[in-house]
Amino acid sequence: MKRTRLFWLVALLAVLALALSACAQGQQGAQPAPAQEEQPAEQAAEQPAQEAAEPPAAEEAAPAQEPGATVYKIGVVVAITGPGSGLGVPERNTAAMIAAQLEEQGGVTGPDGVVHPVEVIILDSESNPDTAAAAASRLINEEQVDVLVAGTLSGNSLAMVPLATEAGVPMISMASAQSIIVDPDTGETREWIFKTPQTNEHSARWQAEYLQNLGITQVCHLYENSGYGQDTLNQATQVFGEFGIEIVYSDTFERKDTEFPQVVSVQGAGCEAVVVGAIPPGASMVTAAIKDAMPDMLVIHGHGVCNKQFIDLAPDAVEGTVLPCGKLLVAEQLPEEDPQKPVLLQYIQDYTAFTDGEPVSTFGGHAWDAMMWSVEALASLEEGMDLAARRAAVRDYIENSIQDWPGISGIFTITPEDHLGLDYKALVMTRIQDGWYTYYGPELWE
């Protein structure tokens, strides 16, 4: 027995040694740091004093970089693991893709012609608000980022909102809830917070128009037990009411449910259509369960299911489903004069090339918009501003200069009152036909 203990101890030591050597390598990789550390110090003499507090630029030198140019930092917090990962992974890939593009270009060029390298730091929120807040705090205080692109899920984003606000850091969320940018108690727009995705209210408006067109007045609403799902119900209740459509029954389901007793209740409730507020895989499974029990029931989804996985998981059941989606998935079918079309096609091309053929999803598109706002805002900065001034300038730029800005999620016009800058026309109605999303605008409705 003693011998086995010894064996395990040796094994542990070996693992530790390996880990330590890996650390050492990591430090070697960052070896140039001391050499560069002097540069900001020299700079400090001629630049404002705050410059000295800047962390040393440990980045590998880009070819065209001018000596001593401030390194800009974009902090990204996305849900790479946990229940939100289906959304967070394409966001991470998109952020990594833009980081690679920036590195290739050497960074962003300011109005004064100085080229600044841009470091993109991506942290995982584990779909957990707690972790998200810790990650955001690390990015704000330790990494001293200029702008945060943060929050895959609404709850995670809300946990980071107070941190960004207190520190005076512009934060762009990729989650749908309206309460991220507007304080629901006071109705005031949050000064430092922006977001890129269409809201569930936009989705609900399209759904209501479509239902009204069919003359349906009684619907059931099934939603996933998550912040997103809850918000779809709240928005639907409000918007459907304006259209005289009543939600006669609503209930939640879990993402990993295998049984759907809700469907039995739907049968008893006497509704003419079922509106689902969920993301895959739950969204696919509940559709299959509804279609099994009631093959002729009309099922309508929100914009949370605009990715390939939704169709792949239940191709038969979701055929014919009608849903509002961002234009990304029907980019090919858009008219040539649509200002978003070239942006969308370019993004699809870049993303599939960068990820070796992963299908695009609108969630990655939300990250693209957020990252590009940040990059554009950083490119507007003069050399020599301190951190607080840069953060404020980025905020001001986004608030004032993102005007008629064609992105992936829509054509944005941000104002001090509206930190999203989209209306419901940013979404288009689509129908799933032959296993893919096809454009299904009002002009095609019967």
Place this chain on the structure above:
Amino acid sequence: MRLLRSHRNEASLATLALVVLALGLFEVLQPGGRDVASLTGDVVTFNTLVRIGILTIVVVGLNVLMGYAGQVSLGQAAFYGLGAYVSGIFTTRAEVFGLPGGLEGAWWWPWLLMGVGMAFTGLFAYLVGRPILRLKGHYLAMATLGLGIMVYILFRENFGFRTSTVNLTGGFDGLFDIPRLRLGSWELWPITRYYFLVWLAALASIAVALNLVHSRVGRALRAIHGSEVAAEAMAVDTAEFKVRALVFSAMLASLAGSLYAHFQAAVSPGPFSFIGSLELVVMAAVGGLRNVWGAPLGVALILAIEEFLRAKGHELFAGIGSEAEPVVFGIILVLIMIFLPEGLTDGLRRLPRLWQRRSGTPAASSEVTS
């Protein structure tokens, strides 16, 4: 008046207090433009130190409950969550209960709620503890697990109300815009101020726990841990002492929950799920259950590992990034439990003896544990 009964513990407490003070002052003064995070190569941030303090309070209670009274709790996050939600709900939605809106602005209101939360959570623990603590071993663990998950579901489901009618917990998204603590008009924020408050509470809870375990109650609890029947034969009211240990741990958890709510300024159900409870037990066990000092050690080690993986993970595992973190974390956890089954404190204590064993005296190799 002595603060503690043992010189060694007094010395340890004083050392910890000095370390806390030194780190805090370092962050405030930033000598040479360096902050606390830079001491560890930006791995353990100041924010992490505050979280270590908050969780230490919870784990100290868990340590007394599991290590001394021998009662396993896999639902401790429920008590932690109750504290957080009492503070969160009544500082942001007091009007739902017909309380005057002005209360939310009063500086003493959150402090009062901290006490209310502790009292409420303690009462709750007492009421559920009476029947549940009759169970033993795995069965107790499972009952607390079930209880923890039920409380978590109540948070997540807004206590069964529709959020559109009565919104208490905010459901899945939780509560946000929870105010910072204030003393009069002096705000306990930025983080450097809050850090001192949190660690003051943490040190106090360690001191109270040390006092408790070295008192008559502590001896009774250890007797229960050893053999409940024997303890009863010695006229120890086992049921009463077990419940008291649970109430104590629940009140500490509630205090920590309140501090957490005002620290994070947002509360959502996530951290109070089953996983949250498991993490607390892991921290307690990694630190060592037979020693109150295991609590700060265990919390610090687990959070440090997590932060290390977060800060350096993408360098060590190029290409997979944060996906590798849980794997490494799990492996480290398993290795610690295999090689230091009694936790870090025990490992540190045995360190000198391990050297002796090398030289071939197996006699002192393993200590008899009850």
Place this chain on the structure above:
Amino acid sequence: MSVDAEVQQFLRKRRPAHQARGQQIAWAGVTLALLAAILYLGSQKNFGPLQYAQLVLDGLRGGTIYALIALGFVTVFNVTGIINFAQGGFVMLGAMLAVTINDWGALAQWSPGPRLAAAVLAAVLATTLIGVLVERLTIYPARNAEPLTLIIITVGVYIVMQGVALIVWGTDAYSLPAFTTLAMRDRTFRLGTVIVKAQSFWIWGVTGVTMAVLYYFFEHTMWGRALRACSVNRLAARLMGIRPDRMSMLAFGLAAAMGAIGGIVLAPATRPVYDMGLSLGLKGFVAAIMGGLVNPPAAVVGGILLGIIENVGAGVTRAGIKDIFSFIILIWVLLFRPQGLFGRQQTVEKV
């Protein structure tokens, strides 16, 4: 502490006969009250017999999966006294491996039937092997540690399994073809508005066969008897020349196999994801407790009951609070029937 002593320690004193009669009446009263509550809530939602039949059938399907998982818990607990939190991980691995092998390019020329069969077999074998490895690498070195330490080790093992699955399979959900149609869309049988999917029959059938094989194994093979001996009295078994650590390995292998089978037959009815294990594992665990934790047939009944109660309960109320039903049952059983719903009360109380 040996397993039986531990179990018996938890059992409470036998009550006098008149008290038992009173208890029976109380039982009947509680059951009737619950039924009345269900019927009342159901009437609010216009439920008829067909709706209840549907809820029960669906619950029966989910419950059968819980039963399979519970069997894994019971097997490991009986032999080693460990609550194995990694059990849910085996469920996930079984399903994921089956999907991956089935989609493997090298098998693309095979016709779908044999390919699926091969994938299922290979996945079960691989998961069993992983179960054995887990025991050797993590449980065996710590076999003398306290139960809590061992529980935390299994938690760590689960974290690693889920983490590896995340790296290998990512966060996407996958799909396995239904066993009957060998396609994504399963055949459904209708009776009025009541629907049963063909996969449900597979789930019931496979579980039945698994139980029969297990029964034969435990009753009529040397290894099975050795396992049982080990669960009855570890020390005595050891004196008879049975090596408990080998038995522990065998128990983990068996548990892993049962978990994998559960995951695989469930896979076509749901869509496996890397983190499906935890909630399924917890439910299986509640089922095992309902059966008294040491009794395999009772665990199966417990699982099926749990599935039905959960699904009917969720059907007549809100599905969001579905899990509350499971855990109310858990605590209720622990407090009032710690020997399980069907176990006989025993008189022994050891000091």
